[in-house]
Amino acid sequence: MKNIDSYTHLRGESLFVDDIITRKDTLYGLVFDSPKAHGKIISVNYSKAEAVEGVIKIFNYKDIKGQNQIGGIIPDEPLWAEHEVHFQGMPIAFIVAESEAIAKQARALIEIDIKELPVITTAKEAKEKGSFINEPRSFSLGNTDNAFEDCKYIFSGNSFSNGQEHLYLETQGAYAIPMENGNIKVTSSTQGPTSVQKMVAQVLGVAMHKIEVDVIRLGGGFGGKEDQATPWAVMAAVAVQHLKKPVKFILNRHDDLRMTGKRHPYDSTFKIGLDEDLNILAYDVEFLQNSGAAADLSPAIAERTLFHATNSYYIPNVSSIVHSCKTNLPPNTAFRGFGGPQGMFVIESAIAEAANNLGIDKRIIQERNLISENDEFPYGQIATKVEMENTWNTAIEKFDLEKTEEEIEQFNKDNKRFKKGVSLMPITFGISFTNTPMNHARALIHIYQDGSVGVSTGAVEMGQSVNTKMLQVAHQTLGISPDKVKLETTNTTRVANTSPTAASATADLNGKAVQKACKSLRKRLLGVASNILMINADDLKFANDCIYQKGKKTDLTWEKVIQKAMLNRVALTENAHYATPEIHFDKTKEKGHPFAYHVYGTAITQVTVDCMRGTYEIDSVKIVHDFGKSMNLGIDIGQVEGALAQGIGWMTMEEIAYDKNGRLLSNTLSSYKVPDVFSAAKKVEVIPLETKGNKMAIKKSKAVGEPPLMYGIGAYFAIQQAVKAFNPKHKIKFHSPFTPEKVLMSLYEE
Numbered sequence: 069m070k071n072i073d074s075y076t077h078l079r080g081e082s083l084f085v086d087d088i089i090t091r092k093d094t095l096y097g098l099v100f101d102s103p104k105a106h107g108k109i110i111s112v113n114y115s116k117a118e119a120v121e122g123v124i125k126i127f128n129y130k131d132i133k134g135q136n137q138i139g140g141i142i143p144d145e146p147l148w149a150e151h152e153v154h155f156q157g158m159p160i161a162f163i164v165a166e167s168e169a170i171a172k173q174a175r176a177l178i179e180i181d182i183k184e185l186p187v188i189t190t191a192k193e194a195k196e197k198g199s200f201i202n203e204p205r206s207f208s209l210g211n212t213d214n215a216f217e218d219c220k221y222i223f224s225g226n227s228f229s230n231g232q233e234h235l236y237l238e239t240q241g242a243y244a245i246p247m248e249n250g251n252i253k254v255t256s257s258t259q260g261p262t263s264v265q266k267m268v269a270q271v272l273g274v275a276m277h278k279i280e281v282d283v284i285r286l287g288g289g290f291g292g293k294e295d296q297a298t299p300w301a302v303m304a305a306v307a308v309q310h311l312k313k314p315v316k317f318i319l320n321r322h323d324d325l326r327m328t329g330k331r332h333p334y335d336s337t338f339k340i341g342l343d344e345d346l347n348i349l350a351y352d353v354e355f356l357q358n359s360g361a362a363a364d365l366s367p368a369i370a371e372r373t374l375f376h377a378t379n380s381y382y383i384p385n386v387s388s389i390v391h392s393c394k395t396n397l398p399p400n401t402a403f404r405g406f407g408g409p410q411g412m413f414v415i416e417s418a419i420a421e422a423a424n425n426l427g428i429d430k431r432i433i434q435e436r437n438l439i440s441e442n443d444e445f446p447y448g449q450i451a452t453k454v455e456m457e458n459t460w461n462t463a464i465e466k467f468d469l470e471k472t473e474e475e476i477e478q479f480n481k482d483n484k485r486f487k488k489g490v491s492l493m494p495i496t497f498g499i500s501f502t503n504t505p506m507n508h509a510r511a512l513i514h515i516y517q518d519g520s521v522g523v524s525t526g527a528v529e530m531g532q533s534v535n536t537k538m539l540q541v542a543h544q545t546l547g548i549s550p551d552k553v554k555l556e557t558t559n560t561t562r563v564a565n566t567s568p569t570a571a572s573a574t575a576d577l578n579g580k581a582v583q584k585a586c587k588s589l590r591k592r593l594l595g596v597a598s599n600i601l602m603i604n605a606d607d608l609k610f611a612n613d614c615i616y617q618k619g620k621k622t623d624l625t626w627e628k629v630i631q632k633a634m635l636n637r638v639a640l641t642e643n644a645h646y647a648t649p650e651i652h653f654d655k656t657k658e659k660g661h662p663f664a665y666h667v668y669g670t671a672i673t674q675v676t677v678d679c680m681r682g683t684y685e686i687d688s689v690k691i692v693h694d695f696g697k698s699m700n701l702g703i704d705i706g707q708v709e710g711a712l713a714q715g716i717g718w719m720t721m722e723e724i725a726y727d728k729n730g731r732l733l734s735n736t737l738s739s740y741k742v743p744d745v746f747s748a749a750k751k752v753e754v755i756p757l758e759t760k761g762n763k764m765a766i767k768k769s770k771a772v773g774e775p776p777l778m779y780g781i782g783a784y785f786a787i788q789q790a791v792k793a794f795n796p797k798h799k800i801k802f803h804s805p806f807t808p809e810k811v812l813m814s815l816y817e818e
């Protein structure tokens with residue numbers, strides 16, 4: 069089934085926040101943000117700005133009736149700065165004017181005096197100065213101290229991965245309108261409607277029921293709108309509370325880039341120990357997460373780094389620790405993979421370092437240590453239904469890796485200027501919010517009296533096509549045609565207390581709720597049909613908009629059953645709640661069974677480096693991915709391709725740069741390069757490995773949103789191979805992104 073949004077997307081008819089027809093008295097907001105990364109606010113003078121004609125009011129922390137606090141996990145983040153600023157781009161005030169242009173004009177006239185304080189931009193520096201968000205977390209398995217003594221080979225090193233800009237096509241924004249009795253309706257471009265509702269209520273000092281949050285769809289989120297869509301919606305709502313007029317606030321790209329957090333850069337050190345047969349016996353790793361100036365989701369992201377620190381390998385002795393380091397950058401936040409990719413890059417670095425020193429192919433160590441059935445993850449979960457070796461071996465075989473390797477060897481012998489490299493990248497990703505209480509969802513289904521169906525869930529559509537999947541679940545469970553089903557907007561008055569659309573678990577959680585609600589409706593309606601036909605309900609089934617008796621079509625249609633149900637006063641609405649069973653985690657022991665299941669896969673990446681210019685091309689990425697039993701292969705392969713491009717971008721060309729003063733240098737699309745159709749990968753092939761699936765996955769179709777991003781890590785190591793082929797003296801480093809500039813330096817270093 070095609071994505072149900074594709075028709076309106078292509079015609080430009082899909083609605084986003086900015087497309088809502090505004091009320092005629094609508095006002096426009098704009099943030100005044102800190103020009104300095106750290107300091108004390110001595111004074112702010114708004115008088116010139118306030119005097120601009122068309123400026124209605126400039127809000128600051130003094131206008132807040134509730135709490136000036138929007139921190140989700142830790143209450144350490146004011147909506148508007150009070151006496152101190154902690155990063156460039158930190159919101160200080162909110163200008164509301166008759167137009168955006170007027171607000172912009174006024175913003176330039178605000179005068180601020182800041183007494184500057186020392187600025188920290190790197191995690192290392194923060195650690196040296198003892199600047200942390202919270203206490204460190206650590207996981208351990210076995211005993212690394214003893215195990216290192218048994219190792220024949222021990223290697224250690226550093227690994228750094230940089231941040232990444234989400235670059236959702238639709239920038240952050242919200243439109244808030246006053247309703248009666250002080251109620252406010254906020255249309256927000258958020259992955260977390262409930263967090264927006266909760267924070268609006270908290271800052272306004274009102275009950276949550278006074279705030280309705282509606283989400284039509286997002287023009288991309290990628291984690292950037294899990295927590296960081298909230299401030300803009302809250303600011304618009306504060307203005308509505310005071311002015312009793314609608315306020316619209318859409319960030320322009322420049323403001324969005326400067327004010328919002330990104331993927332966390334990680335600075336890590338590792339020590340890896342192997343025995344004679346290249347079994348990894350021990351792994352010791354310390355992660356320094358550059359969290360930025362407030363917690364945001366950093367503690368949860370740090371946690372997921374630990375969960376994925378050993379990627380797809382079984383290592384019997386592991387000791388890992390992560391420090392969330394407080395720096396003077398915008399608070400970094402969720403980004404596809406949620407700290408997992410950062411952890412996985414380090415273990416791949418450690419294996420590459422070992423292989424390089426031993427003069428063998430990285431693949432040999434990888435292959436020797438792949439996780440298999442009943443192995444224990446460092447967090448205590450026992451691996452079951454493992455498909456790791458299956459994807460690995462299938463990839464090697466189906467894509468004829470041996471032939472590729474021979475061809476590359478020959479190519480590298482024959483060519484001086486161009487060198488090729490190849491790498492294998494296995495992935496293992498746990499599905500569920502690592503915070504167990506978040507793993508639940510609800511659905512509300514209405515069957516209207518003409519037989520058409522409206523489905524509301526807590527899922528936010530952001531391009532991943534979750535609405536299409538929800539529609540599939542509903543129409544298949546009810547046995548009616550897809551065009552009878554409509555997906556409603558995500559709205560806190562219809563589905564409340566939702567977890568954000570995140571952790572790749574949205575289709576599973578909300579899909580299970582839809583399925584449950586539809587099954588209840590189906591059962592009830594089969595009772596109605598049974599009365600009409602005077603046939604035992606057990607022999608009846610809905611399919612193709614009709615009732616079937618033991619596989620034979622009857623004359624009774626879906627519509628007729630619905631009409632009869634109406635006459636008989638049978639409820640045509642159902643609400644269902646789903647909470648993932650079996651999962652648990654004990655944070656005091658750092659052990660448990662946090663994931664419903666794992667997703668596996670293997671990518672083979674081939675690159676060609678131009679050794680004169682340092683530029684490179686990704687020739688091909690060939691992937692064998694564990695989809696379980698995909699319920700929509702078109703959508704799922706689209707997710708693999710999109711995530712892969714994002715992963716390659718993170719590893720190769722997307723370079724976030726701040727100067728020493730915490731100013732974002734890569735603040736335009738001319739100074740921040742994302743993969744385009746030419747530079748992502750010339751060829752992507754995905755072989756869907758149809759596996760048993762998992763009963764915890766919706767229709768046994770495994771979650772797919774985030775895991776394939778990590779295939780992109782393969783690009784880093786393939787480029788490294790090619791560089792080594794040209795310059796054997798190159799001392800390999802782990803410092804992503806591997807930009808053409810760094811490649812050039814590596815090609816010619818002595």
Ligand code: MTE
Nearest residue numbers: 288289290404531532570571572573574773
């Ligand atoms: N795909 C598109 N097109 N746009 C997005 O913003 N977000 C990704 C992924 N795929 C995203 C996307 C992220 S970060 C997550 S967590 C999942 O989608 C969330 O949706 P799911 O839980 O339905 O997979």
Ligand code: LUZ
Nearest residue numbers: 368406500501502503570571
């Ligand atoms: N968000 C979250 C996530 O709050 N918890 C998670 O475990 C998670 N995982 C991936 C992406 N977002």
Ligand code: MOS
Nearest residue numbers: 291403404570571
């Ligand atoms: Mo995705 S990082 O869970 O929004």
